[in-house]
Amino acid sequence: MPTDSAACHCVLCQDIDEPDPRTRSTVDVIRQHGWQVVMIPADDLGPGWAYTIGLWHTHRMPELAMFGLDVGLMQTVLNDLGRQAVEGRSLEAGQERHDVASVPVALRTVxxxxxxxxxxxxxxxxxxxxxxxxxxxxxxxxVFPWQPGGEGLLSHQPRLDLHPDDHPVGVWTQEL
Structure with a gap:
C-alpha cells in the first residue's frame, strides 16, 4: 500500500465498496499479487497489447505497457520487469534492457x-x-521504431511517447 494514500484516488485507497465486476477482479488480483497484467489479444482490427495495473499503487513504480507481440509473451515480459523493479532494479524512461526478452526492449514515457x-x-x-x-x-x-529502418515496426507497436497528432496515421491512431 502506498505511504501517501491520501494522494491516491484508486479504488483501494478510496475504499470504494461496490466497484464494477471488472474493477473488483482487478482489486482482488492486486491485493494478492501486487499488480495485474491486462491482456488485449490481437483481432481483425489490429495487434494486441498488455499493460500492468497496480505497480503504481503497490510500489510507486510506473505502470508498464507493451504492444504487438503475443499477449502471453508480453505478460511474461511485463511481469519480469515488474519483479525486477520490486527487487531493486529501477524502471526509467530511456533505459534499454536486454535481460527480459529474446529481443532488446527500451522504456519510453507514455x-x-x-x-x-x-x-x-x-x-x-x-x-x-x-x-x-x-x-x-x-x-x-x-532496431527500434524511432531509428532508421525501424519505421515498419509502427504497424505492430505505437510510439506513445509522441503526441497523437505527431504519430503516423495507422491502426494505433484509429483509437483516438
Missing part, C-alpha cells in the same frame, strides 16, 4: 493523451489519471 484509448481498466481502477506509464518497446534486429 503521453497522457493516449491513456483513454489504451488503458481503460487502469483508469477505472485509479479513478483519476495521471498515473505514470512506461511503454516497453521491442526492437527487430536491434
Amino acid at each position: 503521453g497522457y493523451r493516449w491513456y483513454k484509448a489504451f488503458f481503460g481498466t487502469a483508469i477505472g481502477y485509479y479513478r483519476k489519471p495521471p498515473f505514470p506509464v512506461l511503454q516497453v518497446v521491442w526492437s527487430r534486429d536491434g
Whole structure:
C-alpha cells in the first residue's frame, strides 16, 4: 500500500465498496499479487497489447505497457520487469534492457493523451489519471521504431511517447 494514500484516488485507497465486476477482479488480483497484467489479444482490427495495473499503487513504480507481440509473451515480459523493479532494479524512461526478452526492449514515457484509448481498466481502477506509464518497446534486429529502418515496426507497436497528432496515421491512431 502506498505511504501517501491520501494522494491516491484508486479504488483501494478510496475504499470504494461496490466497484464494477471488472474493477473488483482487478482489486482482488492486486491485493494478492501486487499488480495485474491486462491482456488485449490481437483481432481483425489490429495487434494486441498488455499493460500492468497496480505497480503504481503497490510500489510507486510506473505502470508498464507493451504492444504487438503475443499477449502471453508480453505478460511474461511485463511481469519480469515488474519483479525486477520490486527487487531493486529501477524502471526509467530511456533505459534499454536486454535481460527480459529474446529481443532488446527500451522504456519510453507514455503521453497522457493516449491513456483513454489504451488503458481503460487502469483508469477505472485509479479513478483519476495521471498515473505514470512506461511503454516497453521491442526492437527487430536491434532496431527500434524511432531509428532508421525501424519505421515498419509502427504497424505492430505505437510510439506513445509522441503526441497523437505527431504519430503516423495507422491502426494505433484509429483509437483516438
